[in-house]
Amino acid sequence: MELPVIDLAPYLETSTKLRSESDCTNLGPEMKSLCEEVSRTLRETGALLVKDPRCSAEDNDKFLDMMEKYFEKPEEFKRLQGRPHLHYQVGVTPEGVEVPRSLVDEEMQEKLRAMAKEFQPATPTGPDPKWRYMWRVGPRPPNTRFKELNSEPVIPEGFPEWKATMDSWGYKMISAIEAVAEMAAIGFGLQKDAFTSLMKQGPHLLAPTGSDLRRHGQEGTVFAGYHYDLNFLTIHGRSRFPGLNIWLRNGQKMGVKVPVGCLLIQTGKQIEWLTAGDCIAGMHEVVVNSRTTDAIKVAIKQNCSLWRVSSTLFAHIASDAVLKPLGHFADSPHGGIYPPICAGEFVEKELAVINLKGRKGEP
Template identity: 75%
Template sequence: MNLPVIDLSPYLAIAGDDSDHKLSPELTALCGDLSRSLRETGALLVKDPRCSVEDNDRFIDMMEKYFSSPHEFKVLQERPHLHYQVGVTPEKVEVPRSLIDEEMQEKLKAMPKEYQPHTPVGPDLKWRYFWRIGPRPSDTRFQELNAEPVIPDGFPEWKETMDSWGYKMISALKVVAEMAAIGFGLPKDAFTSLMKQGPHLLAPTGSDLQKYGQEGTILAGYHYDLNFLTIHGKSRFPGLYIWLRNGQKVEVKVPVGCLLIQTGKQIEWLTGGDCIAGMHEVVVTNKTIDAIRLAEEQKRSLWRVSSTLFAHIASDAVLKPLGQFAESPLSGKYPPIFAGEYVEQELAVINLKGKDENLHD
């Protein structure tokens, strides 16, 4: 099954026009297609002319160089006392939700065999770097979710490369959020107004395929994202699987020049469960091994870098079903909660919160 590819160019051409009622029937239909894909599959492929293949390549090149640095250098950028919400998270720290969530484990056992995810046996084998994108609130109840950035020594291009790619991807997501709101029958700024000053994170992961390149190895165990929407550029190594709303398991192929969007838990909250957080995993497959062999022949890096950005609802905004979704029979499952409070609860479950504060300064 191929996910639909939606070209954002027609909408970008009228973006900035503040009236809701001027959308052409074609654009209204496009917004409907986009929201339907998020609802039915939890995922979507988009083309944004502002996000080029060269931008993605420059970003991945730098992150391959960073992740291949020595372990003792990378841990200098680790900030466990800030719940790992800035800087690096080493491999074997983050625990996939499916390893500890008993309700989720029961659901997995009930799935048809061919759709079942791989069963995690421990924490994820991926490294991750968190870099904040966009302005932060000067006054917030959730300081550690809005901390100062960490820049590794020896990477003079770091800030410019991270900010450039991060701002381009968040710009694409804001257009998707606007179009989705229109498709869901909400005011077009229903989501984007809540995203202002959110703790958006450019969050590339790095998996060492020289070390973990055996078929069946789980790089990121079955999980959902706790944020609003997630966007990825194309990775150089396959291995990402997603689950559609009907339970079907799909290997994701991102065409060159496209970006992958996935739904997170915060959009589920805001739509009262009409749109649910998409489940996914990253596993070494026979196609990953083919890509490893090719990279070895071409003397390229064997680090699998995901070019990922997590867009969030602002920490001090309240998550609750919006508009007609507040009347949905499921809305009671989504009581009002500050987005920052929700994020902290989730971080505690996946082992990114609650470390000993005295371990690091």
């Protein structure tokens, strides 16, 4: 099975003609059908490939070039951008810090043991051997209960193009997420702005990972152990080295190939909360496989960087907004599993579990 590729251009053209933020009555049958395909794909697979005319392959390459240059810097330089006292929510997270959920969540481990052998994820032996850089994108609320989740960005020395490159690519990917969020809302039978209104001034993070394939390029190396994302929706530009596996709702494991010029979107825990589990957080991992090692050989021949960079952006619900099932999802029999909780409080609890808040906690 391959994920469908949704071209956002027709929707972007149509949505500008809608009378108001929540007006969906002017959408024709073809556009409604496209929106339903978006919500159905997210529900069934937890992932979606999209083409957005505002996000080009050249934009992605420019971003990857800069991040490769950064991750190739010595460890002592990169550690200067670490902010552990802010839960690593800005600046760099060194390798060996983030703990994959599957390593600490006993309930998840039980589910993994019950999986068919061919669908089981790779077993991590410890924290992820990947670096990550967190860069805030978009305006932050002037007043918030969650200041450490809305901190000032960190700019490394020697990168004059840093802010412009990060903001440009970050804003473009958020625009793609907003279009998908609107289409998904319409497809789920909600108002067009049901999700996007909650995203305003959210702590969105452009969060590229960097994995050193010279040191960790052996087949089977787990860069990101089996986990879900705690945010609303995650979007990735195409990486230069493959390795991402996702799990469909039916439990089937699938390697993802992102075509050139496309973006990959994955469901996070916050959309699961807002839909009372109708759309669940997509499980995924990043593991060195034979396609990765083939790409490593090509990169060596061409004298290219051997850092695997993912251009990942985490789109969040605003920290002070309340997560709870929306619209008709409030009447779901599963609604009780998703009680109202402040999005910032939810994020802090999740960060504690994966060792980014400085202490282990309950999910």
